[in-house]
Amino acid sequence: MRRQILMASAACALVFSSPALAQQVSPSEAESIQQKLTRYLPKEMVDAGLVTVKAASSFYELRFNPTVLLEKAKTGAVKVEGLKPMTAYLRPMPEGTYRIEANDSFDIKGTVDAAPGKNAFTYLIDSMKLDGIYDPEILYFTSADWTAQKLAFSTTSPQESVTASFGETAMRVAAEKRGEGTLDVTSTGVMKAFAETITGGPSGRVDIGADTIDIDVSMDGARYKVMQDLVFFILDNMYKDTLEAADAARLKEMLRASLPVFDNLTETIKASNVTVNTDKGNFGADTVTYNIDMNGIAHSTRVGFGFGVEKPKTPAGVLPAAFVEAVPDRATFKAAVANLDLAGAVNYLVDHADFTKPEPLTEEQNKELGKIVLPDGSMTVEFEDVSAVSPIYDVHLSGRMLVYPEQKDRHSADVTITMREFDKTVAYLQKNAATVPQFGQAAFGLLMMKGLARDAGGGTQAWDLKVGEDGKVLINGQPLPFQQ
Known part of the structure; x- marks a missing residue:
């Protein structure tokens, strides 16, 4: 939770700093940014230096010191070695945006002493770089490139151990204002030389690998303005047991205005040259693809999902000879759950919920929400493409x-x-x-x-x-x- 609050607070600080054109870097502005970054943090963590901002000649140095979190946790069950401050540089740009640059590395080891025994973990990133343009109005990057060399982690428990690594990762994100209060957001990336080993458990040892993992995500028509208001409203009121009548009314206004949240969301993950080595033999496929799509919180919401595999491979002897030729060269399953009235459920919530009470809805009203989501109690399952292809x-x-x-x-x-x-x-x-x-x-x-x-x-x-x-x-x- 603290991590999410910190990220949201950082965005809040930038949006309210209202930089002027060709803004000059100054110690007073550095102090202002720091105060806004730490707005939602406990005072003891602020005083301990969890987040600090200093002015340099043409940029601000933003430093996050994670050791403060560990020290304030006051528990001997968790021990961590290798934590160090992380630094980013914020350069005010003439158009009122910030150029954010970071270059860091991680080499963290630790243990967690919890039932049924001590667990160990490691996280390693040889190098990690970020270079992007951040727009305080949208609380997001208009463009950014993130790269990393050799990412690796491991976890070990009395029952099993897991190690995983990537050789190289490159991600690019971008956002473009499309209309009043809306954004089109894209994120693409590739992760190379993936390898994972799971030891222990019912399967003994399993080695999973892929040459590349390609990621492509897009969100059209994201309602960023009202979602900003919702995030900050939640942060401002997260420690309250109940809301005042005026705040409850404002929350309802924001919930209604947020619909449909976004117009379309699509995500595709494609792994190439996949291998799975087990005690039963070596399995694999040329490609394995997973995708989801959704058309927002609407009166007729459609949530699609799909899975595909090309050129699957099985070890010799696993299948009887008569079945080998029947293994498909390509198989696809693409389906969707359609006609969900999610917007109707939100509108019902806004019309009937009493957010000044610990339980905003009665038991009967909660049941009514479920009935609204599924009109007439029915669920529509659409089969877009269920197929299998082979030479026969x-x-x-x-x-x-x-x-x-x-x-x-x-x-x-x-x-x-x-x-x-x-x-x-x-x-x-x-x-x-x-x-x-x-x-x-x-x-x-x-x-x-x-x-x-x-x-x-x-x-x-x-x-x-x-x-x-x-x-x-x-x-x-x-x-x-x-x-x-």
């Missing part, structure tokens, strides 16, 4: 399913399944039926399905599958024979 099959599924979390037996679906290389798939199953009897049954089932398929062109078979809440099934508009 090419299968895709898309569509949607409606489920009712409070009514486990109530659900419906409307999906389309397409399949290419149909004849190759059947031939493969028939060829291996003697070894795997289930393959013979699967081949017979596929041939039956082919009779119900529609021709989607290009050698593709397709099945439009509808399942009603009554359990009745339609395939390409026709009911199953035994359901007629």
Whole structure:
């Protein structure tokens, strides 16, 4: 918590320092910045020098001394070696922004004496550099580059040990004002030579590695102005058990004004040349991709997620010979939970909550919030792309399913399944039926399905599958024979 408060306070200090154009560096301004940086910190930590700011010829030296936190913790359970002050340099720019530069390193070792035994940890960064332009109005960097060489950490407990490292990391962030009170924010980066070893536990030893991990995050239309107000409001009132009526009313205004918080959020993480070595053999893949996306806190919020793998590899002997050819060259799962009324829930909270009380909502009102999030009690699951491709099959599924979390037996679906290389798939199953009897049954089932398929062109078979809440099934508009 203290770390988050410090970061928010630092941003607060910069936004309220209101630098003039071509501002001159001065000791009085350094003192003002320091006071604002430490606004939310306990006085004893301020007096001990947790954060200090000094004026130099053309910049301010900002120093953060983490040893103060450890000394003030007053506990013998945690012991840390290698802590040292961290320094950043703030240069006022003519346009009222700050150029922030830092160049540091870490080599920290420590122990935590807690049940069921003593735990040890290490953190190492050979070098870490930051160079960016910080805009006090938006409390964020308009552009910044962060690089690090050799990041490593380890944790050891009586049960297991974990070590991990990156050879080189480079990140770039940027923010651009798009409209009144809104920002478009992007962050891209690459982490090279990832390696992790887990020793102990049920799996014995596991070694995980990747040549590169690429990260791409973007947020469009972030409502930065009202979110600033919310952050500072929370900091100003975090030690209060309840709010005064005027503050409670202001909080409600800010919550309503913050919607939808942002327009779109997307994040993609891609790992290349992934390896997982276990006592069962060496597994891996050319690439493994993970992604999420969301369209804000809206009346029809959609939260998407996906996972993909290309060229998966398994060790020899793990799969029976008949199954080796069936391993997909590429597999994808992309789905989303849609039609969530998150904005409706926030509006209900604003309309009914009493923030002057320890419990703003009654039990009945909390239940009503859940009903608003899921209109009619239903959850829509959209399948954007569920697919598996190999030399002997090419299968895709898309569509949607409606489920009712409070009514486990109530659900419906409307999906389309397409399949290419149909004849190759059947031939493969028939060829291996003697070894795997289930393959013979699967081949017979596929041939039956082919009779119900529609021709989607290009050698593709397709099945439009509808399942009603009554359990009745339609395939390409026709009911199953035994359901007629």
